[in-house]
Amino acid sequence: MKIATYNVNGVNGRLxxxxxxxxxxxxxxxCLQELKAPDEKFPETAILEAGYHAIWLGQKSWNGVAILSxxxxxxxxxxxxxxxxxxxxxxxxxxxIKGITIGCLYxxxxxxxxxxxxxxxLAWFERLHKYAAKLxxxxxxxxxxxxxxxxxxxxxxYKPERWVDDALFRPEVRQAFKKLTDKGWTDAIRKLYPDxxxxxxxxxxxxxxxxxxxxxxxxxxxxxxxxxxxxxxxTDHQVRGWEKTSDHLPVWxxxxx
DNA sequence: ATGTCAAAATCCTTTTGA
Numbered sequence: 001m002k003i004a005t006y007n008v009n010g011v012n013g014r015l016x017x018x019x020x021x022x023x024x025x026x027x028x029x030x031c032l033q034e035l036k037a038p039d040e041k042f043p044e045t046a047i048l049e050a051g052y053h054a055i056w057l058g059q060k061s062w063n064g065v066a067i068l069s070x071x072x073x074x075x076x077x078x079x080x081x082x083x084x085x086x087x088x089x090x091x092x093x094x095x096x097i098k099g100i101t102i103g104c105l106y107x108x109x110x111x112x113x114x115x116x117x118x119x120x121x122l123a124w125f126e127r128l129h130k131y132a133a134k135l136x137x138x139x140x141x142x143x144x145x146x147x148x149x150x151x152x153x154x155x156x157x158y159k160p161e162r163w164v165d166d167a168l169f170r171p172e173v174r175q176a177f178k179k180l181t182d183k184g185w186t187d188a189i190r191k192l193y194p195d196x197x198x199x200x201x202x203x204x205x206x207x208x209x210x211x212x213x214x215x216x217x218x219x220x221x222x223x224x225x226x227x228x229x230x231x232x233x234x235t236d237h238q239v240r241g242w243e244k245t246s247d248h249l250p251v252w253x254x255x256x257x
Numbered sequence: 258a259t260g261t262c263a264a265a266a267t268c269c270t271t272t273t274g275a
Contacts, residue, residue: 013262
């Protein structure tokens with residue numbers, strides 16, 4: 001099973017890019033972030049015509065996540081991240097597909113830091129720690145994937161010294177990500193490629209893609225039951241070079257049945 | 258401080274979030 005994550009940066013504005021990518025690479029499951037569309041504006045018909053069933057959690061203007069599957073309708077298991085009834089931002093959706101529970105997340109950016117947005121990011125991470133611990137306890141195959149808005153180590157940043165005060169790289173968020181891997185989640189890309197420079201995001205500014213000035217912020221975390229089944233992983237680097245494309249590129253893994 | 262992009266409100270330019 002090939003599972004991909006893609007921060008599409010506007011599901012309607014980037015729809016031609018999304019459909020082209022689906023057609024060319026044919027992932028079985030896709031987790032999308034930053035739909036930037038309310039529920040009623042999700043392009044369900046176009047996605048169905050491309051061969052995918054979908055569930056989604058939209059929001060006007062910002063955020064929004066979706067799970068696409070061409071292995072039948074995703075069986076929804078969680079809508080929204082538990083732990084704060086007041087939080088109305090659409091950042092977590094989860095489904096079970098072919099026996100694997102797949103959590104699709106869009107972690108808050110957190111800039112500017114320090115500040116209320118950064119506090120919200122850290123609080124969101126706390127809620128994720130609690131919820132992820134609950135998922136691990138079930139001893140079932142689980143994958144948490146999406147835009148974590150964290151570069152886990154210096155290897156994941158083209159110029160680490162320029163990012164030390166940024167909300168995507170401050171010590172607290174790197175520690176928060178490390179806490180997940182310390183507790184038993186495996187970073188799939190680093191499991192297969194421990195030392196390679198792999199980026200998943202390139203700023204629109206200053207020709208970042210052309211200069212390979214990127215960040216690795218889109219991740220796959222695997223529960224122990226999934227790790228022995230991991231057979232491949234990579235990024236669809238070329239998509240970042242297309243017209244009207246997202247600033248992120250798709251990342252994928254393959255898991256044996 | 259800057260740079261790019263898309264979509265919203267301040268509504269045909271400016272502001273906002275990323």
